[in-house]
Amino acid sequence: MTSLALALLPLSRNQLSSLIPSHFRRRTGSTSPRNALAHRAEKWTRFSAPNDAPLEEESIGWIPKVESTFGSDALALRVAAILLAAGVTITTAEAAETTRFPAMQHENVILSVHAATDQAAMEPLIRDFQALSPNVTVEYTEYLTNELFIQATAVCEGKQESMDLVLSSSVDHLVKLVNDGCAARYRSPTTLRMPSWTRWRDEVFGFTFEPAVIVFNKDLVPPEDVRRTRAELIDLLRSKPETYQGKIGTYDVSQSGIGYLFASYDARGTTVFGRLLEALGRAQVVTSCCTTDLLSDLSAGRLAIGYNLIGSYAIGAVRRGAPLRVVIPRDYTVVLSRAAFVPRMAREAATGFRFLDYLLSARGQQKSREASFYFSADLAVPEEVDGPMWLSSSGLLRPIAIGPELLAVQDRAKRERLLAEWRRSTSSGANSP
Amino acid sequence: MIERGRSLYSRIILVIGAIFGAGTIALGAAAWFYARIAADDAYDRLLVGAAFQIAESIYAQEGIVSVDPPVSAFETLSLSSSDRIFYKVLDPSGSVLTGYEDLASVQPPVAAEEPMISDGVYKGFPVRIAVVGRHIFDPTASGWANVIVAQTREARTSLARDLTVKALLLVLAMTGLAFIGVLFAIRRALEPLARIERELQSRDPKDLNPLDLETPREIQALVSTINRFMDRLAGRIALMQRFIADAAHQIRTPLAGLASQVDLLSQEVRPERREQQLERVRERTSELGRLTNQLLSHAMVIHRAEVANFEPVELVALARQTLMSAVPLALDRDVDISFEEPPDPVFIFGDAVSIREALSNLIHNALKHGADTRLEVRVLADQDAAVIEVIDDGPGIPASEWQRVREPFHTKSSTGSGLGLAIAGDVVRAHGGEFRFRERSDDGFAVILRFKRVHGPAEPPRADETS
Numbered sequence: 006m007t008s009l010a011l012a013l014l015p016l017s018r019n020q021l022s023s024l025i026p027s028h029f030r031r032r033t034g035s036t037s038p039r040n041a042l043a044h045r046a047e048k049w050t051r052f053s054a055p056n057d058a059p060l061e062e063e064s065i066g067w068i069p070k071v072e073s074t075f076g077s078d079a080l081a082l083r084v085a086a087i088l089l090a091a092g093v094t095i096t097t098a099e100a101a102e103t104t105r106f107p108a109m110q111h112e113n114v115i116l117s118v119h120a121a122t123d124q125a126a127m128e129p130l131i132r133d134f135q136a137l138s139p140n141v142t143v144e145y146t147e148y149l150t151n152e153l154f155i156q157a158t159a160v161c162e163g164k165q166e167s168m169d170l171v172l173s174s175s176v177d178h179l180v181k182l183v184n185d186g187c188a189a190r191y192r193s194p195t196t197l198r199m200p201s202w203t204r205w206r207d208e209v210f211g212f213t214f215e216p217a218v219i220v221f222n223k224d225l226v227p228p229e230d231v232r233r234t235r236a237e238l239i240d241l242l243r244s245k246p247e248t249y250q251g252k253i254g255t256y257d258v259s260q261s262g263i264g265y266l267f268a269s270y271d272a273r274g275t276t277v278f279g280r281l282l283e284a285l286g287r288a289q290v291v292t293s294c295c296t297t298d299l300l301s302d303l304s305a306g307r308l309a310i311g312y313n314l315i316g317s318y319a320i321g322a323v324r325r326g327a328p329l330r331v332v333i334p335r336d337y338t339v340v341l342s343r344a345a346f347v348p349r350m351a352r353e354a355a356t357g358f359r360f361l362d363y364l365l366s367a368r369g370q371q372k373s374r375e376a377s378f379y380f381s382a383d384l385a386v387p388e389e390v391d392g393p394m395w396l397s398s399s400g401l402l403r404p405i406a407i408g409p410e411l412l413a414v415q416d417r418a419k420r421e422r423l424l425a426e427w428r429r430s431t432s433s434g435a436n437s438p
Numbered sequence: 439m440i441e442r443g444r445s446l447y448s449r450i451i452l453v454i455g456a457i458f459g460a461g462t463i464a465l466g467a468a469a470w471f472y473a474r475i476a477a478d479d480a481y482d483r484l485l486v487g488a489a490f491q492i493a494e495s496i497y498a499q500e501g502i503v504s505v506d507p508p509v510s511a512f513e514t515l516s517l518s519s520s521d522r523i524f525y526k527v528l529d530p531s532g533s534v535l536t537g538y539e540d541l542a543s544v545q546p547p548v549a550a551e552e553p554m555i556s557d558g559v560y561k562g563f564p565v566r567i568a569v570v571g572r573h574i575f576d577p578t579a580s581g582w583a584n585v586i587v588a589q590t591r592e593a594r595t596s597l598a599r600d601l602t603v604k605a606l607l608l609v610l611a612m613t614g615l616a617f618i619g620v621l622f623a624i625r626r627a628l629e630p631l632a633r634i635e636r637e638l639q640s641r642d643p644k645d646l647n648p649l650d651l652e653t654p655r656e657i658q659a660l661v662s663t664i665n666r667f668m669d670r671l672a673g674r675i676a677l678m679q680r681f682i683a684d685a686a687h688q689i690r691t692p693l694a695g696l697a698s699q700v701d702l703l704s705q706e707v708r709p710e711r712r713e714q715q716l717e718r719v720r721e722r723t724s725e726l727g728r729l730t731n732q733l734l735s736h737a738m739v740i741h742r743a744e745v746a747n748f749e750p751v752e753l754v755a756l757a758r759q760t761l762m763s764a765v766p767l768a769l770d771r772d773v774d775i776s777f778e779e780p781p782d783p784v785f786i787f788g789d790a791v792s793i794r795e796a797l798s799n800l801i802h803n804a805l806k807h808g809a810d811t812r813l814e815v816r817v818l819a820d821q822d823a824a825v826i827e828v829i830d831d832g833p834g835i836p837a838s839e840w841q842r843v844r845e846p847f848h849t850k851s852s853t854g855s856g857l858g859l860a861i862a863g864d865v866v867r868a869h870g871g872e873f874r875f876r877e878r879s880d881d882g883f884a885v886i887l888r889f890k891r892v893h894g895p896a897e898p899p900r901a902d903e904t905s
Contacts, residue, residue, distance in 0.1 A: 184523060184524075185561060186522070186562065186563065205519075206520045207520075273509060408519065409515055409516040409521070412512050413511070413512040416507050416536055416537070417536040418504065419507060422504075
């Protein structure tokens with residue numbers, strides 16, 4: 006309680022007005038209030054007033070990592086009470102949170118980046134970009150992947166104000182948007198050097214290299230229980246049902262774009278997928294919308310095994326001290342390349358392209374590897390990882406190629422089929438003793 | 439001054455270039471047309487293949503039609519790596535199972551497995567659309583399901599462009615070769631003209647010999663025209679040179695005589711001798727005048743033979759008038775002068791002025807050297823000849839002299855220039871006629887001018903009787 010009050014203290018009224026409604030709205034669709042709270046508490050988010058006078062660097066308040074031991078209702082009440090006390094009118098602001106990174110020198114351009122990526126991961130890259138382009142203010146708006154898709158579609162159809170850069174881990178969403186003609190074409194020496202699977206039409210570009218991993222809590226899973234293929238994992242769940250019952254977590258594929266993307270790659274031509282779903286169902290898998298939620302549950306020991314998590318976030322958690330073991334599956338490894346494009350209607354397209362170019366440049370890649378996403382196609386995997394030394398030459402790679410094939414992932418009928426299968430397996434498993 | 443026209447070379451090149459240019463454009467258009475067809479053909483296979491793959495995945499279960507578009511269908515389409523893909527699957531009742539709802543719908547639904555391919559526009563992009571049908575056998579939902587797959591044209595266009603550019607490069611290379619060939623051919627073809635030019639340029643200005651060059655058939659006419667022209671020029675120059683030499687000689691002799699007469703006259707003191715001398719000077723002067731006239735008349739005749747336009751001339755009237763004006767009012771003896779004419783007018787095609795000059799010279803000659811008592815001018819005509827005869831009863835010219843007297847300055851007489859017969863001969867020759875003599879007989883000595891007669895309606899005679 007004390008820590009929360011301290012945390013909220015530096016926030017201004019306007020900051021809260023933008024925080025609170027979005028917080029509620031984002032949770033309304035959520036199946037699990039507990040997860041929502043965990044997400045809020047886990048996230049390292051800096052709030053600022055988008056339209057007010059830019060905050061001074063020193064006055065930016067940080068919500069430290071909160072050990073979330075109370076229920077969401079308590080928090081909501083608490084926050085509402087503070088708001089009422091402060092006389093804040095609750096505005097119907099958009100669902101996402103916007104953070105402003107003021108230009109380091111005189112501000113010439115405001116670049117509005119709309120992303121479905123942890124701001125904590127993107128911030129070092131934004132700062133480094135601003136070191137190169139000191140006159141650019143970056144407004145970073147963070148969404149869940151599906152929200153971003155809806156917003157970007159609206160922008161594409163001209164129903165909403167423009168975005169300058171759309172960035173998402175759900176590359177199938179981006180490919181769909183590009184296919185529908187929402188993106189502007191861009192060619193530069195940097196983009197032309199990229200491998201062909203990380204770009205499409207010179208419009209959408211993947212700038213990261215992130216394997217889907219299995220994460221084990223070191224405290225809960227003894228080393229002999231660590232499994233390195235999906236088949237072995239199924240065997241473990243079968244052989245020790247009581248140990249891992251309700252202790253394995255993965256994405257809720259109906260809510261998480263990246264979870265659905267990974268699942269559809271698992272479903273593609275592997276016979277193990279059906280058995281895996283069945284095993285997960287029987288083990289009463291815990292599903293969540295977001296990587297951060299899953300990681301915090303794993304770190305806190307509420308979960309023992311996390312399946313198909315984004316490797317870079319897992320490494321981030323390990324580096325922050327979480328007792329986790331990150332395993333790269335040895336049967337095959339799905340690799341995601343987080344992507345971005347500049348919308349056709351972008352007001353600051355040139356700056357958008359410049360940021361894109363930075364992300365793809367050697368400097369941006371290095372920064373990304375050191376501070377945000379840790380993996381790289383060309384270099385050895387981080388030392389914390391239990392996996393082959395060189396991913397790209399391991400023969401395990403199943404990269405999610407950015408291209409029209411991803412439209413199949415976006416197919417409505419296919420999606421419904423996968424979701425139905427998912428629900429059937431997980432719910433039947435939940436029902437079975 | 440020669441008007442400077444565009445060079446033959448550049449004219450030919452312009453025409454050939456225009457033809458080649460038009461040909462290249464036409465071939466380029468044709469190449470683009472066929473390349474588009476070829477590109478469409480190639481990519482249509484992928485499109486239809488993908489549509490079939492999706493159609494294969496349509497199935498019915500307990501009355502519900504579903505579809506599970508295979509990833510391989512999208513991978514097939516993504517072989518044209520940069521193209522956008524739009525698709526839609528309709529169940530037999532026409533409701534959309536999956537895909538883009540507003541994608542071009544088919545009316546009525548395709549009820550055959552045969553793919554239907556067409557062009558269209560979707561979301562502002564030009565697309566190629568394939569529609570395939572699949573028959574669903576199900577008790578409750580039987581009918582034709584349709585799969586519509588559309589793909590943007592970028593890969594097709596770039597393939598078509600690629601093919602066109604390659605075809606055009608070939609066409610351009612071929613055209614270039616042909617053009618270079620044509621350039622050489624034209625240079626070769628025009629080479630004889632340059633040879634003629636070099637030949638004429640390097641010639642001595644006085645050299646009027648015919649060109650002796652091997653020439654192609656096409657410019658033989660030009661060369662022979664040049665040669666004819668030079669021939670005529672050489673003839674005229676020779677004539678003029680001879681005439682000038684002769685005239686100078688002829689005038690110098692009587693002038694010298696006149697000068698000595700005048701010397702004598704100035705030294706003479708006796709009045710009767712003075713009178714006699716003066717009479718001689720007068721005679722010499724008039725002779726000199728006559729000579730000069732004849733020289734000029736000869737020059738005129740030669741000149742007219744070259745330049746005068748031939749016209750129909752009525753010979754009878756011309757002869758009569760000439761006779762009347764040529765006979766002087768006073769003669770030192772009695773001469774009987776008569777004129778004989780045919781009943782009809784006689785036309786020839788010629789130059790009235792020179793014919794009159796020729797005839798009058800003959801009459802003068804006859805009166806001066808020939809006729810004792812009689813001078814007769816006859817105009818005769820037969821079917822194709824018109825003849826003028828000048829007859830006198832004088833001594834005539836012996837046959838041995840006939841050839842010589844036709845040339846100018848032949849005479850040995852001190853009073854005659856000997857030009858009269860030469861003038862007549864020249865005139866008749868210029869008219870393509872004959873100049874003859876008839877030996878002295880009872881009738882007398884005759885000088886005959888024979889011309890070619892013209893008559894009949896084809897050449898209506900226009901008499902030149904006024905001059």
